[in-house]
Amino acid sequence: MLDHVSDGPERNISDMLAAFCSHDDLTSNHGFGQLAEVTRRGLHAYLRTKLHSVDAREDVVQEVLRRIWSRRSQFQNRGVSAWWRLVKQAADQCRIDYVRKVGAERAWDDSETGEIPATETVLVDDFLDSLVDRKTFYRFADELWLGFDPSLSEQQRTRRILAAELFYIEGMTWDEVCAILNRNESGPVVSRAELDVWLEAATTIRSLAFRMLYRTNEELAGHLLGIASASEADLNQVTVQAMSSDRAISTTSAWTREEIRVILWRYRDAERQDRILAHELCLLDKSEMANLFDRCLENFPFVPLMKRLCHQLAKWPKAQQELTDQGLWQRLVFEYYCRETTQHRDIYERTANAAELAPYHLTMGMLNVWLSNGRLMAKLANYAASHAMEISRK
Amino acid sequence: MNPEQELSPESEALIRMAVAGLSSPVGNTDLNVSQLVRYLGGVMSHREVLTVESALVENSSLVTRLAKTFRTLKTLQSQTWESLHNGTLADPLMEEIRTEWIEVASESLISRVLPELTLANFCQIPKDDLQETRIAKGILACLQSDGLAPKRPELVAATRTRTDLPLLEGFALDKLEIQFSAEIDSSGTLIVNIIMPIKYQAEGDTLYIAFEINRQWMGLGSSSLQSGSAILNLPGFGSLVGLTEGPLPPELFSLRMSEWPSVCALGALVVQSASHPFAEIESEPMIENGNVSVDIRLLPQSDELRKADAVELWFGTGGQVWQLLGCWPIPKIRDHKMTLTCPSPKPGLIGIAFPGVLKLALRH
Numbered sequence A: 001m002l003d004h005v006s007d008g009p010e011r012n013i014s015d016m017l018a019a020f021c022s023h024d025d026l027t028s029n030h031g032f033g034q035l036a037e038v039t040r041r042g043l044h045a046y047l048r049t050k051l052h053s054v055d056a057r058e059d060v061v062q063e064v065l066r067r068i069w070s071r072r073s074q075f076q077n078r079g080v081s082a083w084w085r086l087v088k089q090a091a092d093q094c095r096i097d098y099v100r101k102v103g104a105e106r107a108w109d110d111s112e113t114g115e116i117p118a119t120e121t122v123l124v125d126d127f128l129d130s131l132v133d134r135k136t137f138y139r140f141a142d143e144l145w146l147g148f149d150p151s152l153s154e155q156q157r158t159r160r161i162l163a164a165e166l167f168y169i170e171g172m173t174w175d176e177v178c179a180i181l182n183r184n185e186s187g188p189v190v191s192r193a194e195l196d197v198w199l200e201a202a203t204t205i206r207s208l209a210f211r212m213l214y215r216t217n218e219e220l221a222g223h224l225l226g227i228a229s230a231s232e233a234d235l236n237q238v239t240v241q242a243m244s245s246d247r248a249i250s251t252t253s254a255w256t257r258e259e260i261r262v263i264l265w266r267y268r269d270a271e272r273q274d275r276i277l278a279h280e281l282c283l284l285d286k287s288e289m290a291n292l293f294d295r296c297l298e299n300f301p302f303v304p305l306m307k308r309l310c311h312q313l314a315k316w317p318k319a320q321q322e323l324t325d326q327g328l329w330q331r332l333v334f335e336y337y338c339r340e341t342t343q344h345r346d347i348y349e350r351t352a353n354a355a356e357l358a359p360y361h362l363t364m365g366m367l368n369v370w371l372s373n374g375r376l377m378a379k380l381a382n383y384a385a386s387h388a389m390e391i392s393r394k
Numbered sequence B: 001m002n003p004e005q006e007l008s009p010e011s012e013a014l015i016r017m018a019v020a021g022l023s024s025p026v027g028n029t030d031l032n033v034s035q036l037v038r039y040l041g042g043v044m045s046h047r048e049v050l051t052v053e054s055a056l057v058e059n060s061s062l063v064t065r066l067a068k069t070f071r072t073l074k075t076l077q078s079q080t081w082e083s084l085h086n087g088t089l090a091d092p093l094m095e096e097i098r099t100e101w102i103e104v105a106s107e108s109l110i111s112r113v114l115p116e117l118t119l120a121n122f123c124q125i126p127k128d129d130l131q132e133t134r135i136a137k138g139i140l141a142c143l144q145s146d147g148l149a150p151k152r153p154e155l156v157a158a159t160r161t162r163t164d165l166p167l168l169e170g171f172a173l174d175k176l177e178i179q180f181s182a183e184i185d186s187s188g189t190l191i192v193n194i195i196m197p198i199k200y201q202a203e204g205d206t207l208y209i210a211f212e213i214n215r216q217w218m219g220l221g222s223s224s225l226q227s228g229s230a231i232l233n234l235p236g237f238g239s240l241v242g243l244t245e246g247p248l249p250p251e252l253f254s255l256r257m258s259e260w261p262s263v264c265a266l267g268a269l270v271v272q273s274a275s276h277p278f279a280e281i282e283s284e285p286m287i288e289n290g291n292v293s294v295d296i297r298l299l300p301q302s303d304e305l306r307k308a309d310a311v312e313l314w315f316g317t318g319g320q321v322w323q324l325l326g327c328w329p330i331p332k333i334r335d336h337k338m339t340l341t342c343p344s345p346k347p348g349l350i351g352i353a354f355p356g357v358l359k360l361a362l363r364h
Helices: A013-020 A025-047 A054-070 A080-102 A118-130 A134-146 A154-169 A174-181 A192-200 A202-213 A217-224 A232-243 A257-268 A273-278 A286-298 A302-313 A317-324 A326-340 A344-356 A364-393 B009-021 B033-040 B046-058 B060-077 B081-086 B092-106 B119-123 B130-147 B237-241 B303-307
Strands: B154-159 B179-184 B190-195 B206-213 B216-224 B229-234 B254-257 B270-273 B279-281 B286-288 B291-298 B310-318 B321-329 B337-343 B358-363
Touching: A013 A025, A013 A080, A025 A054, A025 A080, A025 B009, A054 A080, A080 A118, A080 B009, A118 A364, A118 B009, A134 A154, A134 A202, A134 A326, A134 A364, A134 B009, A154 A174, A154 A192, A154 A202, A154 A302, A154 B046, A154 B060, A174 A192, A174 B060, A192 A202, A192 A317, A202 A302, A202 A317, A202 A326, A217 A232, A217 A257, A232 A257, A257 A273, A257 A286, A273 A286, A302 A317, A302 A344, A326 A344, A326 A364, A344 A364, A364 B009, B033 B046, B033 B060, B033 B092, B046 B060, B060 B092, B060 B321, B081 B092, B081 B321, B081 B337, B092 B310, B190 B206, B206 B229, B216 B229, B291 B310, B291 B358, B303 B358, B310 B337, B321 B337, B321 B358
Parallel strands: B154 B254, B270 B358
Antiparallel strands: B154 B206, B179 B190, B190 B229, B206 B216, B279 B291, B286 B291, B291 B337, B310 B321, B310 B358
């Protein structure tokens, strides 16, 4: 097993690649150690829809890293995007080899296997080169779909959203909001006039709505299981209890042990229904599972969240109007698609009923059009490219 | 670039993999009561504020907790210090807020004894003494809140030894023209050049400069007169009040001569929250025997005083936040003098002038 350990803060990937290519063994080793950590994260995310078990994914990850390291003398640094293409190619090959060797695992999703088309390399390369960290990626998404001004700093965006939450959701007065924001040494004093501009801005309302309506897989699973904090520790404890066949270990939930397992697989792990049914610990049949999912849908938090939001914004029709903006719903859909689940039906269930209250009529067809053929991702990549051009022009 | 471009599943998967691999700046996803109280108490550094506000925006339940903490603090801040200190609250969260707030508020007073409580001395607090620098800034922020600090401050100059000068008939002290200029230099020092009128050009005299707020003087500093002029240097003033290098525009403040203020006034940071002052401060606020004590004389001609039931004494905790110290009913038989005495928020300080800013207010 490779035991490259990196120490110190993570540099950007370009620097790691440069270090990996160094003739100095120590520098090269250290560079690869950092690359391995970054690559491991990406590989686990990539393989999640392709290999069922965590152990299987880890085996493939290790093999990918081993192969790249063993061929390091032939490696040429052609940039960040080229690195990821190399990793993906190695991951696809290692997964196929693993499946052939083990035999038990079926390749669930082969649609993403293979090289990227030549017509797309420039766009993809430019996009990946523009991303400093994950926050940059989601920042571009906020600018594109929520309308945030690119010149605003992270703190400026944060303060606008915080002001909106305090005013619209917590019902604080404008002077209370100003008092809170102006308490510490955190930049220019916010006046009443400036606060009004912030609160009335379309982008602030859309950002507020986005944050109110979005729930991670862990938060959704925690909500369904009645766990207040939805922390990793709490969910892991529930998982251990649910997966155990020891009836002496009781669960404290209103759901049965078998139902909890399915809820965790479906909503926390974003597993497809056919894979859940194939799971050896799944004791529900198709009909029971469908019934369970209907009950879960009735307990989803999104409609109550949207009702609360609409109620809080009712006094400000112009603000409420922003809930019907397509950009808000595309932003939500995109976030779910990138972070939580690639299943269109799952994303639809988390957004459509809430959208209807905006009112914004989101259909399965629309969602399929947005997500199919990478349209939203392409739009974002093009936006990032235009942003980079704008920067270089200045 | 084609706005309608599509991406293959392979490309999309590659992007998603790369994004998953990118580092995510580690942020705080939870906030404890201490952080919320300190944030609302206005005692956090810029970096701490960034961390707190990022966490708030990431987690809506924290904003709800912030709102509850704010409302709880508002209630606590309007209780007298004695009630605040001695009372306990049934709700565990509110009780935790109370305990944290007492600590934050009592820490907001400068612990050292300054020779004189002037801005000059505030500015000379060593920069590495972060807590005291923060307290000094907090005191200024308190004065800026409630509209207490004048928008166009009037500086007042006085010399201790010249008040007995014979004046020409019809001559008014405050009509004397004083020429002055002010600037912030590259090190953040405020430099005020003052050229005294001929009648006041007494060599060696000390010229005291102060801000006048509600008939109280907040000492700025002093300088000795040489060849009819004085130069007042306030190192650190620029950074303390957020002024950048360069000349200060003449309309920023005015300067006039005045008679020497009453003994207690110079350096006493006692302001009054009313459209017109309703009391004279007759003694320097002191901490003695674990109590804060200040003598005031009510001004019977004050309309607002007539409509009020009680006098309140507050102290500034920083970040434009005030905490009530005590409340005293206005005597029905108005002998006009009151001695306000209440437990000190910082019991460890003994026999010194109150090391912070106080505010008198009327309760209706």
